[in-house]
Amino acid sequence: MDFQSCVTIQKEWDIVGARQMGRNIAKEIGFGTVDQARIATAISELARNIYLYAGSGEICFERLETIDRKGIGIYAIDKGPGMEEVSRVMEDGFSTSGGLGAGLPGVKRLMDEFDIVSEVGKGTKITVMKWIR
Amino acid sequence: MDTLKLDHHIYRDLLKQFIETQDEKSLYEAEQISKQLMQRHTSPEEIIHIHVKALRELFPNLSKEIQYSMDFLLETMISYGLALQEFQALREKQYEINSEISIAASMQDTLLSTVKPAIEGMDIGAISVPAQQMNGDYHHFVKDSQGALGVAIADVVGKGIPAALCMSMIKYSMDSFPENRMDPSVILENLNRVVERNVDPSMFITMFYGQYCPNSATFTYSSAGHEPGFHYDAKHDVFSEIEARGLVLGVSRDAVYQQYEKEINENDMIILLTDGVTECRQGERFIEHEEVLNVIKQYMHLSAQEMVDNVFKHFERLQDFHLRDDFTLIALKKYV
Numbered sequence: 153m154d155f156q157s158c159v160t161i162q163k164e165w166d167i168v169g170a171r172q173m174g175r176n177i178a179k180e181i182g183f184g185t186v187d188q189a190r191i192a193t194a195i196s197e198l199a200r201n202i203y204l205y206a207g208s209g210e211i212c213f214e215r216l217e218t219i220d221r222k223g224i225g226i227y228a229i230d231k232g233p234g235m236e237e238v239s240r241v242m243e244d245g246f247s248t249s250g251g252l253g254a255g256l257p258g259v260k261r262l263m264d265e266f267d268i269v270s271e272v273g274k275g276t277k278i279t280v281m282k283w284i285r
Numbered sequence: 286m287d288t289l290k291l292d293h294h295i296y297r298d299l300l301k302q303f304i305e306t307q308d309e310k311s312l313y314e315a316e317q318i319s320k321q322l323m324q325r326h327t328s329p330e331e332i333i334h335i336h337v338k339a340l341r342e343l344f345p346n347l348s349k350e351i352q353y354s355m356d357f358l359l360e361t362m363i364s365y366g367l368a369l370q371e372f373q374a375l376r377e378k379q380y381e382i383n384s385e386i387s388i389a390a391s392m393q394d395t396l397l398s399t400v401k402p403a404i405e406g407m408d409i410g411a412i413s414v415p416a417q418q419m420n421g422d423y424h425h426f427v428k429d430s431q432g433a434l435g436v437a438i439a440d441v442v443g444k445g446i447p448a449a450l451c452m453s454m455i456k457y458s459m460d461s462f463p464e465n466r467m468d469p470s471v472i473l474e475n476l477n478r479v480v481e482r483n484v485d486p487s488m489f490i491t492m493f494y495g496q497y498c499p500n501s502a503t504f505t506y507s508s509a510g511h512e513p514g515f516h517y518d519a520k521h522d523v524f525s526e527i528e529a530r531g532l533v534l535g536v537s538r539d540a541v542y543q544q545y546e547k548e549i550n551e552n553d554m555i556i557l558l559t560d561g562v563t564e565c566r567q568g569e570r571f572i573e574h575e576e577v578l579n580v581i582k583q584y585m586h587l588s589a590q591e592m593v594d595n596v597f598k599h600f601e602r603l604q605d606f607h608l609r610d611d612f613t614l615i616a617l618k619k620y621v
Contacts (some may be wrong), residue, residue: 185359186334193363244371244378258367 158212159199161230167199170211177213178224182284191224191282194262197255198228198278206232206275216281223264223283231275238268292322297339304343326373328366333359386446390418393449397456402428405499406621409434410589412597413613421448422559422613423455429466432499437472438615439492439534440511440559448611451488454479469494469507470544473531477509477542480535490534493557497617502549507542509534512560515578517585519552524578527555555617556581561610562600589616 157177159170174195178188195211202209209230216223235241244257256278260266265281296318303311322332337355340347397420401409413422427435439455441448458479462472472494480490493514495506510533513526527547532540549555563577584595593614601608 184334185337185356186330189330189360189363192360193367244374257371258364261367261370262363 156214158210160208160210161199161202162208164203167196167203170199171195174211174213174224174226177215181215181222181224183224183282187282187284190262191226194259194280194282195226197259198226198280201256201278202228202230202232206230209275216283221283223281225279225281226263228278228280229275230277234272234274234276235268235270236272238270242268292318292327293335293338296335297342300336300339301343326370328369329362330359330366333362386418389446389449390415390420393419393453396453397423397425399425402426402434404428404434404497405432406619407434407497407499408589408618408620410591410593410616410618411614412593413611414597414601414608415449415611416561416608417445419446419449420611421445421452422561422611423452424557424613424615425456425459430464431466433466434497434499434617435466436495436497436557436615436617437492438511438557438559438613439490440561440611440613442489442491442533447488451484451490454483455490455492466496468544469496469505470542473507473509473534473542474540477532477534477540478538481538484535486535488535492534493529495555495557497549497555502619504547504549504555505544506547507531507544509540509542512558512563514555514557515581516547517554517556518550519554520550524581526574549619551619551621553619554585555615557615557617559611559613561608561612562596562614564610589618592616592618 157173159166159173161167161170171192175188175192178191183191199211202211207230209228209232212227212229214225214227216225241256242260256268259278259280263280263282265279267279268276270276299311299314299318302308303315319332333355337352337359340351340355399411401411409426411424411426413420413424415421421441423437423439423441425435425437429435437459439452441451455476458476459472462475467475473492476492484490490509491511492509493506493511494508495504497504506527506529508529509531511529511531513528515524516527517524527545529543529545531542534540558577563574580596580599581592583599584592587595593616596614597612600612
């Protein structure tokens with residue numbers, strides 16, 4: 153897939169860069185303040201996961217447009233260790249970043265669509281989307 | 286969306302009223318709104334959004350600084366909103382689990398239900414109350430063809446669901462025994478083999494099995510490491526522990542159980558119990574056996590059932606109505 157914009161995640165500061173880019177795109181698409189804040193938080197979580205568990209990866213953005221709605225697509229891609237039990241990671245209370253992060257269940261709640269493809273030893277790709285209500 | 290708009294107008298008018306009057310009435314109404322919003326699962330960031338919108342409408346010349354500070358506050362609330370959603374999801378899950386457990390508990394009640402048989406010259410009382418929803422104690426009465434009473438009392442070490450599952454197994458095994466009378470020692474030996482084969486080694490079951498024969502007025506019994514009961518000797522007005530040695534069920538495949546016999550005279554009494562009775566706690570202190578006996582003495586003039594009910598009520602109150610372990614108490618009073 154050819155993404156319009158991507159941010160490489162290697163250092164903690166890159167998370168801020170990803171949030172900034174995501175927020176700008178969300179604003180341009182026409183999301184309101186509350187949704188912008190939610191999208192930024194989801195990006196934070198996705199980027200933090202890459203930074204903490206994969207070491208490095210990418211956050212990419214896509215403007216979504218269909219006949220009747222507009223939205224944003226966010227892709228978190230890494231070549232890290234991958235996840236063995238995706239269903240465990242998606243359980244409430246099985247929080248990742250030190251127990252305080254919203255974790256992936258939080259990302260799912262912040263967005264409208266959510267998908268994970270993960271292979272042990274190869275990496276993980278998380279796809280999320282949010283539509284303007 | 287419509288409800289949100291409605292909320293917005295109510296919120297704005299109420300905010301205006303409060304800013305102008307600072308009265309308690311608007312604050313009370315704000316409390317009501319906040320409850321309604323929670324019922325609708327409105328998250329904190331949405332409330333801040335409603336607030337900002339209301340502020341802008343009421344004060345069109347609101348300073349940039351205040352507006353930015355509101356954006357900042359909204360951002361910091363996102364995680365709280367997520368935590369609230371997680372809490373709601375977990376609460377729903379907990380509700381589901383609870384209703385499953387209560388169905389299981391009522392199934393268990395049906396499964397383990399036992400009827401006190403009518404035995405010549407014997408007044409029987411029994412109470413069994415679980416600490417949590419499901420009972421890890423078991424008691425059962427049978428009357429055989431020759432009119433003898435069989436009484437079983439057992440306690441799984443531990444409580445709650447694992448203990449209750451284990452108890453069902455004891456019940457099934459007991460049901461599979463032949464109809465004709467079996468010695469208490471043989472019953473325990475058979476159950477021991479079942480438990481040893483089927484239960485995790487970390488789980489123990491203690492059990493006492495007794496048989497009262499009205500014709501000979503004797504009580505025959507064996508124990509698998511169970512909490513000793515008491516025998517009340519009416520003639521000498523003394524209580525003594527019913528001592529019986531025996532290994533707990535499930536430890537060794539070839540355990541054998543010794544069988545004992547006691548003569549039961551007029552007005553004598555047999556008390557059987559589980560450690561939920563003797564390990565009642567007052568604060569951090571375990572009560573002594575003496576105290577259990579004192580409470581029993583206090584109510585022993587009553588019928589067997591009234592007696593056990595009152596003893597339970599006493600200990601329930603002593604423990605601030607919060608049982609720490611399953612509680613089972615059986616009384617057999619000989620009246621002729």
